[in-house]
Amino acid sequence: xxKKLGASPRVGIRDVAAAAGVSPxxxxxxxxxxxxxxxxxxxxxxxxxxxLGYSPDPRARGLRSARSYTIxxxxxxxxxxxxxxxxxxxxxxxxxxxxxxxxxxxxxGIAEREQRxxxxxxxxxxxxxxxxxxxxxxxSVPTELDGAHIVLADASSLDLSYSSVVPNEVGxxxxxxxxxxxxxxxxxxxxxxxxxxxxxxxxxxxxxxGMQDAGIPVDESLIVATTAGVQGGREAARxxxxxxxxxxxxxxxxxxxxxxxxxxxHEMGLAIPNDLSIIGVDNLELVSRALVPMLTTIALPHYEMxxxxxxxxxxxxxxxxxxxxxxxLPCELIQRDSVARPRS
Amino acid sequence: xxKKLGASPRVGIRDVAAAAGVSPxxxxxxxxxxxxxxxxxxxxxxxxxxxLGYSPDPRARGLRSARSYTIxxxxxxxxxxxxxxxxxxxxxxxxxxxxxxxxxxxxxGIAEREQRxxxxxxxxxxxxxxxxxxxxxxxSVPTELDGAHIVLADASSLDLSYSSVVPNEVGxxxxxxxxxxxxxxxxxxxxxxxxxxxxxxxxxxxxxxGMQDAGIPVDESLIVATTAGVQGGREAARxxxxxxxxxxxxxxxxxxxxxxxxxxxHEMGLAIPNDLSIIGVDNLELVSRALVPMLTTIALPHYEMxxxxxxxxxxxxxxxxxxxxxxxLPCELIQRDSVARPRS
DNA sequence: TTGAAAGCGCTAACAG
DNA sequence: CTGTTAGCGCTTTCAA
Numbered sequence: 251x252x253k254k255l256g257a258s259p260r261v262g263i264r265d266v267a268a269a270a271g272v273s274p275x276x277x278x279x280x281x282x283x284x285x286x287x288x289x290x291x292x293x294x295x296x297x298x299x300x301x302l303g304y305s306p307d308p309r310a311r312g313l314r315s316a317r318s319y320t321i322x323x324x325x326x327x328x329x330x331x332x333x334x335x336x337x338x339x340x341x342x343x344x345x346x347x348x349x350x351x352x353x354x355x356x357x358x359g360i361a362e363r364e365q366r367x368x369x370x371x372x373x374x375x376x377x378x379x380x381x382x383x384x385x386x387x388x389x390s391v392p393t394e395l396d397g398a399h400i401v402l403a404d405a406s407s408l409d410l411s412y413s414s415v416v417p418n419e420v421g422x423x424x425x426x427x428x429x430x431x432x433x434x435x436x437x438x439x440x441x442x443x444x445x446x447x448x449x450x451x452x453x454x455x456x457x458x459x460g461m462q463d464a465g466i467p468v469d470e471s472l473i474v475a476t477t478a479g480v481q482g483g484r485e486a487a488r489x490x491x492x493x494x495x496x497x498x499x500x501x502x503x504x505x506x507x508x509x510x511x512x513x514x515x516h517e518m519g520l521a522i523p524n525d526l527s528i529i530g531v532d533n534l535e536l537v538s539r540a541l542v543p544m545l546t547t548i549a550l551p552h553y554e555m556x557x558x559x560x561x562x563x564x565x566x567x568x569x570x571x572x573x574x575x576x577x578x579l580p581c582e583l584i585q586r587d588s589v590a591r592p593r594s
Numbered sequence: 595x596x597k598k599l600g601a602s603p604r605v606g607i608r609d610v611a612a613a614a615g616v617s618p619x620x621x622x623x624x625x626x627x628x629x630x631x632x633x634x635x636x637x638x639x640x641x642x643x644x645x646l647g648y649s650p651d652p653r654a655r656g657l658r659s660a661r662s663y664t665i666x667x668x669x670x671x672x673x674x675x676x677x678x679x680x681x682x683x684x685x686x687x688x689x690x691x692x693x694x695x696x697x698x699x700x701x702x703g704i705a706e707r708e709q710r711x712x713x714x715x716x717x718x719x720x721x722x723x724x725x726x727x728x729x730x731x732x733x734s735v736p737t738e739l740d741g742a743h744i745v746l747a748d749a750s751s752l753d754l755s756y757s758s759v760v761p762n763e764v765g766x767x768x769x770x771x772x773x774x775x776x777x778x779x780x781x782x783x784x785x786x787x788x789x790x791x792x793x794x795x796x797x798x799x800x801x802x803x804g805m806q807d808a809g810i811p812v813d814e815s816l817i818v819a820t821t822a823g824v825q826g827g828r829e830a831a832r833x834x835x836x837x838x839x840x841x842x843x844x845x846x847x848x849x850x851x852x853x854x855x856x857x858x859x860h861e862m863g864l865a866i867p868n869d870l871s872i873i874g875v876d877n878l879e880l881v882s883r884a885l886v887p888m889l890t891t892i893a894l895p896h897y898e899m900x901x902x903x904x905x906x907x908x909x910x911x912x913x914x915x916x917x918x919x920x921x922x923l924p925c926e927l928i929q930r931d932s933v934a935r936p937r938s
Numbered sequence: 939t940t941g942a943a944a945g946c947g948c949t950a951a952c953a954g
Numbered sequence: 955c956t957g958t959t960a961g962c963g964c965t966t967t968c969a970a
Contacts, residue, residue: 262947273957278949288955305717309653309662310947313962318653329679332880338673339700351714353695356683370695373649480884509884516860536676536880540824540853606963617941622965632939654963657946 322371340556378563423456444475483510523590543587666715684900722907767800788819827854842936867934887931
């Protein structure tokens, strides 16, 4: 007991070679498909490998072929942010499709930890790096990463020399408004953050676009910028609802803000969705399913971003050409119970 | 541009050896401390290594020395569960302290994915495995892992042949009750889950213990088992509060249940904390800070469990002896605004 | 206290 | 289509 994993003398490529009556080279190529092999020989090798439970040691493989079969994932706070961990899951799945694995390192937003993370990834000779953020933001890639094979996830950078994948922020706005106008709303408030981030700008643009698409002139007083968090949502709702001609629906920057709007609506005796329809962004199940009534919201494609980023790292064009792709992924509207047609 | 990471011909042990005027062997030993080296020579080597920015390739190292400098972390849904990702952070930090890295694989609760994860970890020749769960539960370690070097995190198993680390569930209960009784509560409700899990049993035991410690006989009708989720909290609160002699405080199995209790209290026109004090477990910031008033709760030691588990893997005793440690970590009470002394 | 040689498990380069 | 040889970068043996 307490043997090391694989203590039973691991079967190596020589064992398979012996069993199949061929050379190790042939086994290697039969398994990797790197060169043409007689079909029958190949079958014999595959069979032997299977029987012996052989699978190549990625370290030895990498040592020789200058690949590590490992992708690095450098993030700020993803591991500790609700559901953003899905980005990691997506990355893992994509890596697995290429017989690779992901080494996820979370800097927790601390610069020094990021530095160490970069060193670690370099040490482990990762084949590529996903540089990710927990929410869509503009980043500048650390210079220590220069020359590395990098894709940005849930982040974009000023210089466009890295491929990147982010949510379609404008689409989030237009989809939300489209959903609201389609059930009859015309006075629609927008609770936005008072920061300058891609998500903030994009969703506002989408809001304006959506209103325009519905032929509704934008009433600037219906757009209120507030601070992050539930508290911000409460305050913004107060401004929006505490007036004679209040909106019949509110599009919230995220679910947290929406939660604040719920609270204010409750205080004011407004019934959701009949007196006020609400739509959020994030699909934080913990919040959106807990609210009464359950919140209609737009889910961010975390899993998909992680998957796309890693897949991209494996594409030959990414390696070869200078053409970078900047992809915006669509976001899904999750219909629950906080939207209804307006009264009257 | 677009060179591979470390394309600039990486400095190897030979370069350092040349620069320091010694053999590669000496460099290796000077850096690893595996054998005695003349202090001056050693200094020269260290200096050269530093200057050249050398650090050994873990793959080559591992290939020779039968270690991979990699710890595997096999979990069910940790990456996608709010804040449980902290367990991974803790594991990473502990691994870094031992020049290692963690390969985190999330099965998403799918058996087939777990199987593949195990194969992957075996392939990568990890030095040890943390078998983790997103919440404290009883597990049986897959037989495929037999012979591996394993520690359980946020999980325990029937056979005690693996070291494990879990939250002190009983302590959670006694701490909660102690806090409540210390401000004067005597009729304290307990909203528990109707499952049979270590957390459920442990917290109830802690509740009883806490009441006993305060010299208060347990009123069985004050303990109500309900389903998981906010909805369960709402129903349980209804049972507890809709009676003449209602409790002045409620200890909730978790924050979600607490959220449900808040909602019911609101509906019934009960003011928190003055009419009803509430205490939760989990410290889901998204929930506990969002509620009005903010929720007093008990935080689970996710980070610490991850850290402990990996640290344990590196301890020689763990390797050598059959003595397994089953550790219960203390949990911190986070005081916010949902507890006050009862109305006379 | 140090160095030279061998080899971890695999794949690339070079034959045939 | 297949095999032989060499060597990835390091650490371990063995020898001095």
